[in-house]
Amino acid sequence: MRNLLAFLAKYNHWFVFILLEVICFVLLFRFNNFQGSVYFSSANAVAGKVYEYNSSVTTFFNMSQSNKKLSERNLILEQQVRALTQYIATHHGDSLAMEQCQKQALAGFKLIPAKVIQSTINREDNLITIDKGKADGIHEDMGVACGTGVVGVVYMASDHYSIVLPVINVNSNISVMIRKRGYFGFLHWKGTPSDIAYVDDVPRHARFALGDYVVTNGYSSIFPPGIMVGKILHVFNSSDGLSYRVQLRLSTDFGKLRHVCVIDNSALKDKALLLKAAQDSLKPRDTSKK
Known part of the structure; x- marks a missing residue:
């Protein structure tokens, strides 16, 4: 000492x-x-x-297990494509209808593949780091998704890396809707567990059922419509009793997330700007100063 x-x-x-x-x-x-x-x-x-x-x-070290799962998934998808192609050809007489629908759904959208190199799931301010940045065409406010559904939104980007604000962050706020029902609300995460989230502000007159799916509604300039978000588990009244709060099981497993796609939202932004310009042009003019 x-x-x-x-x-x-x-x-x-x-x-x-x-x-x-x-x-x-x-x-x-x-x-x-x-x-x-x-x-x-x-x-x-x-x-x-x-x-x-x-x-x-x-x-x-996880490559062997991942390859096995990918092989199984590819086999299932090939069977589904074959069955759907046969069904469309039988009922519509057009074996190319499915391929044309897929091309129309993706028209105008560029997908930038990226790999998750760091992420957290047990904090309130979870963030995800991916290995693509501005040099690859990525910038702030781009949507991020994976094969099973929505992941989040690009929060910050450097030349070769980007930080994603995932759905499982208390500051995340994404506009969604109940599929085939049309009712929309806002997706929020309240903390652990990482597979449960909530949709707030669903109107009281909405009609839906447990087990219905929630998808993006396409009203923002970030996500195109129809990307999977999750499945409805329970329905609660909001704190003020004026709307519903819907509990979801998220379709994305953030604990196993490795590969994502960043959605180039140029087409969505152009659409949003055009809609805003149209709305502004329809506003009544102030004639009191004449």
Whole structure:
């Protein structure tokens, strides 16, 4: 103990110097926007590389199981495509109808594949890091989905990495609707568990049933309509009694999420801007100043 105290007394000026340097850097990067942005970009790039290497190692050891599941899923999808093609050809006399419908649904949308390199599911402010950024055409407010449904929205992007605000974040707010019913509301997550979320502001006159599916409604400039969100488990009254709160089981398993697609929303933004321009042109003009 005496030797330790002697060592600290001998080199106390170095410890004070290091402490003051740390305080200076904290103040510099926290209270100056330019230096803060430089720090974020550099730290994001370094952290992104570390997460990418970690994800690569994890993916390598899980590759055998993932390949098995992909093979099974491909077999099921091939059987479904074959059955649907035969059904359409039999009842409509047009074996190309299904292919044409798929092309129309995806017309105008560019999908940018990306890999999840870091994510959390047990916090209120969960975030997901993906390995694509501005250099790949990704920018803020782009929708993100996977093969099973909605994932979230791009919150921040650097040149080669992006941060996604997932559905399982208390700040997430996505407009959705009950499929085949047309009633819409807003998707929110209230905290753990990671597979349960809620749709608020569903009107009291809405008619739907447990087991109905909830999808995106396409009213925003982020997601096209019809992307799967989840399945209705329970229905509650809202706190003010004026609407319903619907409990969902999310279709996306965030604990196993590895691959996603970022949706290029250029077509959706053009549509939203055109609709806003039309609404503005129909507003009554103020003639009181004439």
